[in-house]
Amino acid sequence: MQLKLTTAMLCISLWQVAAAAVAPQLKLDEYYSYEGMRDYLAELARVYGERVTLRSAGLSHEQRMLQTITISNGDGRKDKPVIFMIAAEHAREWLTPVAALYAIEQLVVNFEQNAQLLLDHDWLIMPLTNPDGYTYSREVNARWRNTRSPNGNGCYGTNLNRNYDIAWGKAEGYPELQDPCSEHYAGASPFSEAESRAVRDIMLELQLTEREFMFLTLHSRHQSFFYPWTYKTELAPNAALLKKVATYAVDALHAATGCNYTEEQPSVNADPFGGTSMDYAQELGFKLSYTFELTGWSGKEYVDFWPPTRLLKQLAAESWIGIRALAEGAEKFVPAQSDSLVKIFKILLLLVSMTLFSS
Numbered sequence: 001m002q003l004k005l006t007t008a009m010l011c012i013s014l015w016q017v018a019a020a021a022v023a024p025q026l027k028l029d030e031y032y033s034y035e036g037m038r039d040y041l042a043e044l045a046r047v048y049g050e051r052v053t054l055r056s057a058g059l060s061h062e063q064r065m066l067q068t069i070t071i072s073n074g075d076g077r078k079d080k081p082v083i084f085m086i087a088a089e090h091a092r093e094w095l096t097p098v099a100a101l102y103a104i105e106q107l108v109v110n111f112e113q114n115a116q117l118l119l120d121h122d123w124l125i126m127p128l129t130n131p132d133g134y135t136y137s138r139e140v141n142a143r144w145r146n147t148r149s150p151n152g153n154g155c156y157g158t159n160l161n162r163n164y165d166i167a168w169g170k171a172e173g174y175p176e177l178q179d180p181c182s183e184h185y186a187g188a189s190p191f192s193e194a195e196s197r198a199v200r201d202i203m204l205e206l207q208l209t210e211r212e213f214m215f216l217t218l219h220s221r222h223q224s225f226f227y228p229w230t231y232k233t234e235l236a237p238n239a240a241l242l243k244k245v246a247t248y249a250v251d252a253l254h255a256a257t258g259c260n261y262t263e264e265q266p267s268v269n270a271d272p273f274g275g276t277s278m279d280y281a282q283e284l285g286f287k288l289s290y291t292f293e294l295t296g297w298s299g300k301e302y303v304d305f306w307p308p309t310r311l312l313k314q315l316a317a318e319s320w321i322g323i324r325a326l327a328e329g330a331e332k333f334v335p336a337q338s339d340s341l342v343k344i345f346k347i348l349l350l351l352v353s354m355t356l357f358s359s
């Protein structure tokens with residue numbers, strides 16, 4: 001009897017080891033450190049190597065790796081349009097990397113339920129865009145927002161989401177963008193920060209290979225979907241489409257959770273300012289570009305930037321409903337044939353100019 005029990009227990013523990021090797025468990029009962037996120041992603045890539053690729057997009061100011069994960073459905077197609085999502089540009093918005101990791105888990109581990117989202121698009125995700133600031137926020141000052149590069153006079157950090165080369169430094173009503181000691185500081189120059197340069201280089205690579213489809217940056221806690229522009233009050237040329245897809249996500253969230261998110265062009269309701277990643281992606285030609293402001297409200301209590309860990313699973317799942325709905329809305333409303341029509345037009349234009357040139 002004793003022997004049987006031991007054997008049974010051994011079987012269970014071996015089975016558990018095998019299961020753990022198949023599906024690394026995403027922890028949602030605590031916040032990950034920078035190192036913890038790297039370990040989780042490495043384990044994911046080890047188990048799901050046929051659908052997952054990890055890359056370093058460069059190093060942060062304090063030499064932490066800016067890691068990306070590319071997720072495909074493994075069909076071998078290299079030309080799919082890409083949904084590029086980043087999180088934690090702002091260090092203190094701790095829910096955003098949790099939401100990004102949760103999205104990664106849904107796309108990789110729960111692939112069967114989400115296969116449609118990977119049929120015609122690859123996903124490229126940088127879950128921790130500002131690892132230095134995030135680490136400082138966890139270990140020293142929870143309210144920390146910026147990078148950790150020095151500005152002189154004992155002041156540190158640039159606001160990554162003011163540092164992009166799109167109307168950089170434009171700050172009607174926000175003189176703090178020029179203040180090296182402010183959490184709004186736009187930096188010494190456009191792309192002064194290693195972290196924004198890394199994001200830019202990914203965007204440019206996608207643009208070069210004509211795979212720039214949707215850009216999405218996760219922030220908190222405005223409970224909104226923002227779409228361009230931030231730096232001016234004019235409508236974007238694709239404003240109707242941007243609004244339609246965002247509304248689709250707002251409706252999906254309301255139907256699933258009862259929560260009221262909004263969709264808006266931020267410069268309409270507040271003073272415009274320059275240098276955001278969303279506007280930069282829009283200017284580069286991404287078909288859709290959004291800032292998804294996650295919630296600071298649990299339904300019962302205000303949780304600010306740092307929800308208690310008992311709520312992480314609930315809020316990450318809620319965030320995923322919004323992210324998934326944006327992707328579904330994009331698939332539904334962005335005309336699929338426009339790409340090939342544009343390509344045909346470009347080829348025709350090239351042929352005409354070659355004919356004119358040779359004659």
Ligand SMILES: [Zn+2]
Pocket residue numbers: 090093219220
């Ligand atoms: Zn933010």
